[in-house]
Amino acid sequence: MKGGKGVSAAAGVMIAIAPITTLIATILGGGSWGTTLGVILSLRDVPVTLWTRNEQFANKLATDRENKTYLPGIHFPKTLVIESDLHKAIIAAEIIVIAIPSQFIRNILSEIVSYSNSLNWIRKGTIVIVSKGIEVKTGKRMSEVVKEITGLPKKQICILYGPSHAEEVSKFHPTAVVFASSAEETAKKVQKFFQSDMFRGYTNTDIIGVEIAGSIKNIMAIASGILTGLGFGDNAKAALITRGCAEIKRFGVALGGKSETFSGLAGIGDLVVTCMSNHSRNRQLGISIANGKSLEAISNSTNMIAEGVETTRATFFLAKKLDIEMPITTAVYNVLFKHHDPLETIKKLMSRDSKAE
C-alpha cells in the first residue's frame, strides 16, 4: 500500500496514510505492542521486520498472518516480515524498536553487540525504546541500560511513551504519544517516522522525566486495579491518580526530570489511561490481587507482561536508597511482595499523618 489513502486491514475503515521518509525498521518483541507497531508501520510502506525469540511462534505468526496470542483479530499487511533469528533481524535495520519486557532488554542487547558486524550498525542506527520499566538489578531506566550495553551516544536513543493501548492503536483509534530524546533532532526524526493521521507524536528532550513517568504509572495502575477489585469507586480513583501523579513527579524530579513533563502525555496522560482502562494489564493484575489471587497464580495464567510488578520492586528500593517518600509505591510493594492485606493497607495509607497538599 503506497502513501495517500489506504484501507486499514485491521479496522476495515478508510484511513489517510501520510507518506513518510522510509527507513528500514526492526521491531524486537512479538507481544501486543511490538506487533501493533509492526502493523501500523508496514501499512505505511515502511520495510518492517518483527522479531520474536521463539521460532515456532514466529512460524505461526508467519502462517496465520495474525498474532492470535497477543493481538487477535488484527491481520498483518503482506509486507510485514517475521523473523526469529536475531542476527538476521537486525542486520539491515536503521531503526530498532525495543518492545520486549524491560527486565530482558539487557540480555538481548548483549547478544546483539556480540555480533562481529554490529559495530557498523551501532555507528548509524537509532534505537527506539517503547518498553516501560525500571531494571530491578540496577535501578536503571531503559535508556541507561541501552546506553550502557551498546555504547551508543544519546543522540541515537529515543523513547516512545504515552497513553497508547495496543488494542486501540492497532484499530487506528486516535492516539497521541511522546518521542523523547536528549537530542531534539533525533526526537523529531523518530516523530516523523511514526507520524500518521491517527498516531500523533509530540517531542520532548526530557528523557528522564518521560521514562520515569511512563514506568512508574504502572505501579499506580496496579493500585487502581486493587481499588476496583475491592469495589471502591470514582472518588478513590481520582484521589489515587492525583496523589499518584504527585508521587511520580517527586520521584522523577529528584532523579533529574522536569516538573512539567509529568503534566504531559507521558505523565498524566498515561497515568489516566492505565489507571482507568480495561485494556491495562497492570490494572487487571491489581484487580486479581484484590480478589485474592497470588502473583504466582496470575503469572501462570497469562503470557502478558505487567511491567508494574518488577518496577514496583525496583522503585521501592531506589526510593529507599535515595530517601524519597513514596507512600503508594510502598503500599503496592507491601501488598505484592509482603502479602499485606489490600484493605488494611489502604486504611493505613489513608490514616497517615495529616499534611498540606
Ligand SMILES: NC(=O)c1ccc[n+]([C@@H]2O[C@H](COP(=O)([O-])OP(=O)(O)OC[C@H]3O[C@@H](n4cnc5c(N)ncnc54)[C@H](O)[C@@H]3O)[C@@H](O)[C@H]2O)c1
Ligand atoms: N501493550 C500495550 O498496549 C503497550 C503500550 C505501550 C507500551 N507497552 C510496553 O511494551 C513492552 C512490551 O509489552 P507488550 O504489551 O508488547 O507485551 P505482551 O504482554 O503483549 O507480550 C509479552 C512479550 O514478551 C515476550 N517475552 C517474554 N519473556 C521474554 C524474554 N525472556 N525475552 C524476550 N521476550 C520475552 C513475549 O514473547 C511477548 O512477546 C512492555 O514494556 C510494555 O509496558 C505496551
Ligand SMILES: O=P(O)(O)OC[C@H](O)CO
Ligand atoms: O497494559 P499496560 O498496563 O501494560 O499499559 C499499556 C500502556 O503502557 C498504556 O499506555
